[in-house]
Amino acid sequence: MKASARRCVNVAMSAATALAAGLVVLPLLLVFGFLMYQGVMALNVGFFTQLPKPVGEVGGGMANAIVGTLILVSLAACLGLPLGILGGLYLAESRDRRLPWIARFLADVLNGVPSIVIGIFAYGVAVLPFRRFSALAGGFALAIIMLPIVIRTSEELVRLVPSSMREAALALGIPEWKVLLRIVLPTARAGIITGVMVAVARVAGETAPLLFTAFGNRFWHQGLDQPIAALPLQIFAYAISPYDDWHRQAWAGALVLIGMVFVVSLAARVVTSGRFTGVR
Amino acid sequence: MPNALARGTGGPVTGLSLSSADVRARAAPANLGDRILRVVLRGAALSLVLLVVGMVAEMLLRATPAIRAFGFSFLYTSTWDPVAERFGAVPFVFGTLVSSLLALLIAVPLGLGAAIYLAELAPRWMRSPMAFLVELVAAVPSVVYGLWGIFVLAPLLRTWVQPALGKTLGFLPLFQGPPYGVGMLAAGIILAIMVVPFITAVGREVLLAVPNTQREAALALGATRWETTRIAVLRYGRSGLIGAILLGLGRALGETMAVTMVIGNRPEVAMSLFAPGYTMASVIANEFSEATSDLYLAALVEIGLLLLVVTVIVNGFARLLVWSVGGAVKAARE
Secondary structure, three states: OHHHHHHHHHHHHHHHHHHHHHHHHHHHHHHHHHHHHHHHHHOOHHHHHOOEOOOOOOOEOOHHHHHHHHHHHHHHHHHHHHHHHHHHHHHHHOOOOOHHHHHHHHHHHHHHOOHHHHHHHHHHHHHHHHOOOOHHHHHHHHHHHHHHHHHHHHHHHHHHOOHHHHHHHHHOOOOHHHHHHHHHHHHOHHHHHHHHHHHHHHHHOOOHHHOOOOEOOOOOOOOOOOOEOOHHHHHHHHHOOOOHHHHHHHHHHHHHHHHHHHHHHHHHHHHHHHHOOOOO | OOOHHHHOOOOOOOOOOOOHHHHHHHOOOOOHHHHHHHHHHHHHHHHHHHHHHHHHHHHHHHHHHHHHHHOOHHHHOOOEEOOOOEEOOHHHHHHHHHHHHHHHHHHHHHHHHHHHHHHHHOOHHHHHHHHHHHHHHHHOOHHHHHHHHHHHHHHHHHHHHHHHHHHHHOOOHHHOOOOOOOOHHHHHHHHHHHHHHHHHHHHHHHHHHOOHHHHHHHHHOOOOHHHHHHHHHHHHOHHHHHHHHHHHHHHHHHOOHHHHHHOOOOOOOOOOOOOOOOOHHHHHHHHHHHOOOHHHHHHHHHHHHHHHHHHHHHHHHHHHHHHHHHHHHHHHHO
16 A cells, blocks of 8 residues: 555646656747748748838848857857967966866856847947947857856866877877877867857857847848847847737848857767767 | 866865875966967957956946035936936836746746756756757847837737726726726736746756756655756755855846836836836836937936946856856866
């Protein structure tokens, strides 16, 4: 009797937690389903090739915003990746006493800082002094968001490189810097690429830090020192507008954005499942 | 153990067991390349430290006019009048706290339940695909959730949920007032959806870090799967799970776009969850680029600074808790 009651509790809790897991994933299906339903109807070739039309004219696209997002993400990657990977290498390899702990802690803390706050910082550093919203300021803000993610994943992946490899190389008389750059980093490459892709996916969808750095633009990009359009910004502006045609385009934009993010996330998944799942 | 010192978990180094790492750390690097690389790597780490310190300093500097003008009254007055240049942060702090707590109320049971399921109770073949789906829930951009919130969730709440809640629980002040759809309730639900995958992912990692000997001991005593989880796993990982919840809270406090799109953006302190509100992050998002006077801008930066300080405290605390589980395990494994 007692045993059967315990077994019932076991089954009940399994079911309850399974239900919880289902409910956690459910919004993904709801959001994605609705996005497909609304977005596919609004997608057409013009969406990818045309500039936004003025208010009242039906049609037009978000080509400038798609290009703008690509530019902003590339800028962020140029700034954030080298620093992030080197920082990760430092955290994994350094024998310093205090700095690694501090840096690791700050990276985690920075990862939790709201992106809107990073936007304010980027505004103060990269917009106010030049009295102009710019693509560079937007890229700077996104790079700060990228940095902690890249640092922490590179650190983790560099740590996974077996120390026997390091020791073998050092025993051959190869200087340490060469061991790190030519043996350790390349071995961890697949994993680091995953981390980079996760960071890119996260950053591509960020809106808040771009509101007052990249600012948005209804035309093609006009140089890195000028305001630039971004897909998330455009979706936001269209979503809160009162026009039906703009709502339709916001859905299409969201579909494209989420498509980009999911493709990158899936690709990251594929890269990892190749070599490093065994080690993890 | 080549870098036990760097990890800070390797235990004390006694005089007898000087590791090779220790010796190398003291000897000057022999090679120019080594020296350069060491400087470059250290520079990368230092730049991160400088970035965080610079962020706090910069915002403090820009918020100074508001801090001077209002002092602590900024924190307990609720007028927000850009024209008369009188600013108090109460409605925004209230909105941020209420929407985040509402989100946690929904997200904690779901997130922890899902974490337990994914780490302990689910069939093995399901675990990693499900974990990936949870990752995708977290990867959906905020603005997309906001879009969905405006056009799907808010109408749903307006036509079905809020009238029903008003009819059954309307005697509570929480569920009174006209059903707008957008408002505190919608913000809480959207936030819950966005925060729950973080709680699940971190919680799952904490549970996976619990050593197997814990489970084996409980199972050997004849415990069922759930009893094992409850007695041996959850208790061991408790502090880490609290850390996971705090990480979720940190996300909820700072989440901007989706909330801005569904909360209604009205700086009021209202009892009802149906009423529109405003959060710290959304007021910055909405008004920052339109702030005309220096004092107005400074007031907004001060709100950002408050948000920064609160999230840094919450996240720092959360990380220490999560590390306390993961770190101990890592040390045991090495």
